[in-house]
Amino acid sequence: MEKRPLVLLVDDEEDLCLLMQMSLSRMGIDTHSAHCLSDAKKCLAEHAYDACLTDLNLPDGNGLQLLEWINEHGPSLPVAVLTAYGNMEIAIAALKAGAFDFVSKPVNPKHLEQLLQKALNTPAEPKQLQTDALEHKMLIGQSQPMQQLRVTLKKIARSQAPVFITGESGTGKEVVANLVHRLSNRNEGPFIAINCGAIPTELMESELFGHKKGSFTGATQDKQGLIQSAHGGSLFLDEIAELPLSMQVKLLRAVQEKRIRPVGSDAEIDVDFRVISASHQDLEALVQQGKFRQDLFFRIHVMDLILPPLRERGEDILLLAQHFIHKISSEWDIPAKQLTARAKEFLTGQYYPGNVRELRNIIERAITLSDDGNIDLPQLQSAPQRQMAQLFASSAEPSLHNGLTDPPQSAKKLPEEGLEIFLEKIEKEILLNALNLTHWNRTVAAKKLGMTFRSLRYRLKKFGLDTDED
Ligand SMILES: Nc1ncnc2c1ncn2[C@@H]1O[C@H](COP(=O)(O)OP(=O)(O)OP(=O)(O)O)[C@@H](O)[C@H]1O
Known part of the structure; x- marks a missing residue:
């Protein structure tokens, strides 16, 4: 017969322990109860538990102290904390201190069951080889910041805490x-990724929360929202700073209560999801400016992951370039090409405002342009870069070669189309780069280019890139 899991319940309210004991027993889980911190430590020293559920207020201490003690003595034990209803600050402090999850009082048996199922599914030690292989396949990079990121990633993945990821586009x-x-132990559930900046404001509520048939014109049938689609898994809210304030209130409620109400519905639906969010903007600054709700910021910002720009991960550039060469070649079913020494030098010297995505695009274009087994400078440079290089070469000092002086470079190396057109081409390419990087958000693009919105619009009009009449 399979061994029943054993959970330690720590709460000074004996009745509550008894109640939880009964509902857990129905789930096939055995329990021990301790009513103070010292009893809890004694139990933990004498028995091997599969999970621990502790109240925060104990007669001789608090749940955070117990959590600290467990982190020192048996760090692989998943610990969940019981918090007073609505006391989010303390719940977040517990998550930051390494709690697996929290459950609000009065305890909803359904939430308790979901939480313990997750906790008991968490292997004491993650399957090292498997996780390492997955990580190395999906996330290329050995630079110091990436190694640091991997360590934090592993810790974060084992808890249920919300994760906030920052980094340039x-x-x-x-x-x-x-x-x-x-x-994470949600890996058998769905991963639903939403780009908050890409959903039109008027459709946002129905996209996120779903709607009932007939709740607005065009709602011809019931529709499940994206949050509900993430049930049992993780919800990734990319560009969360783009959420309008009205939607932020609704999201906060969903994250806090794990319940949503579809548009036009009277009933609420329980949803079990972990929030992972990301932004390239400084969310804290947006909170100061009143553009992002502080309560939502605290709620989603429990665990932090910072992705440095590619230019600060120097040694990863070539690793990533090789990775993309192999990936693209195998997708296109062609032999992998080699980077020449000049190509490697060029790649490591770029600024990459578009980061890894830009590097991937450069490699993809170079593979297309290369006629032999190599990728060399001409295939990597963009058209303006090539023209610029030619221009600089033509204005260079005559060099000594084999003891002879090279003939001076002639005017044919100057841009054939004339300086104005040549510079306009470069300007247009830079404007397009900035717009692509910012998903055509002209305000952000203007900021990135260090110019006013008005000046950007003037230039876009000049190149026929702006059809906006306002
Ligand atoms: N470390 C990495 N290893 C392998 N591929 C990577 C890595 N980082 C990024 N990529 C690839 O680069 C591209 C951009 O990555 P991703 O979409 O995750 O960036 P992002 O920060 O979410 O961008 P945005 O803010 O514009 O949404 C994708 O093709 C992704 O697969």
Whole structure:
């Protein structure tokens, strides 16, 4: 017969322990109860538990002290804390201190059951080889910041705490969010990724929360929202700063109560999901400016992951370039090409405002352009870069070569189309880069380019890139 799991319940309210004991027993879980901190430590020293559920207020201490003690003596034991209803601050402090999850009092038996199922599913030691293989396959990079990120990732993946990922566009926030999910005990559930900036405001509530048939014009049938689709898994809210304030209130409620109400419905639906969110914006600054709710910020910002820009992960550039060469070649079913020494030098010297995504695009274009087995400088440089290089070469000092002086570079190396057109081409490419990087958000693009919105719009009009009449 399979051994029943054993859970330690720590609460000074004996009746509550008894109640929880009864509902857990129905789930096939055995329990021991301790009513103070010292009894709890004694139990933990004498028995091997599969999980621990502790109240925060204990007669001789508190649940956070117990959590600290467990972190020192048996760090692999999942510990969940019981918190007074609505006391989010303390629940968040517990998650930050390493609690697996929390459950609000009065305890909802359904939540307790979901929480313990997750806790008991968490292997004491993650299957090292399996997780390492997954991580190395999905997340390329050996630089110091990436190694640090891997350590934090593993710790984070084992808890249920909300994770907030910051980093410039294209640094790999979605890759990391997906990895947090895949390494967690929710990995058999769905991973639902939503780009909050891409959903039109008027459709947002129905997209996130779902709707009932007939709740508005066009709602011809019931629709399940994206939050409900994440039930049992993880919900990735990319560009969360783009959520309008009205939606932030609704999201806060969903995250806090784990319940949603579809548009036009009277009934609420229980949803069990872990929130992973990301933004390239400074959310704290947005809170100061009143553009992002502080309570939601605290709720989603329990665990932090910071993705540095690619230019600060120097040694990863070539690793990533090789990774993309192999990946793309195998997708296109062609032999992998080699980077020449000049190509490697070029790649490591770039600034990469679009980070890993930009590097991938450069490699993809280079593979397309290369006619032989190599990738060299001409295939990596963009058209303006090539023209610029030619221009600089033409204005260089005559060099000594084999003891002879090279003939001076002639005017044919100057841009054939004339300086104005040449510079306009470069300007247009930079504007397009900035717009692509910011998903065509002209305000952000103007900021990135260090110019006013008005000046950007003027230039876009000049190149026929702006059809906006306002
Ligand atoms: N460390 C990495 N290893 C392998 N591929 C990566 C890595 N980082 C990013 N990528 C790849 O780079 C591209 C961009 O990554 P991703 O979409 O995760 O970035 P992001 O930070 O979420 O971007 P955005 O803010 O624009 O949504 C994807 O093709 C992704 O697979």
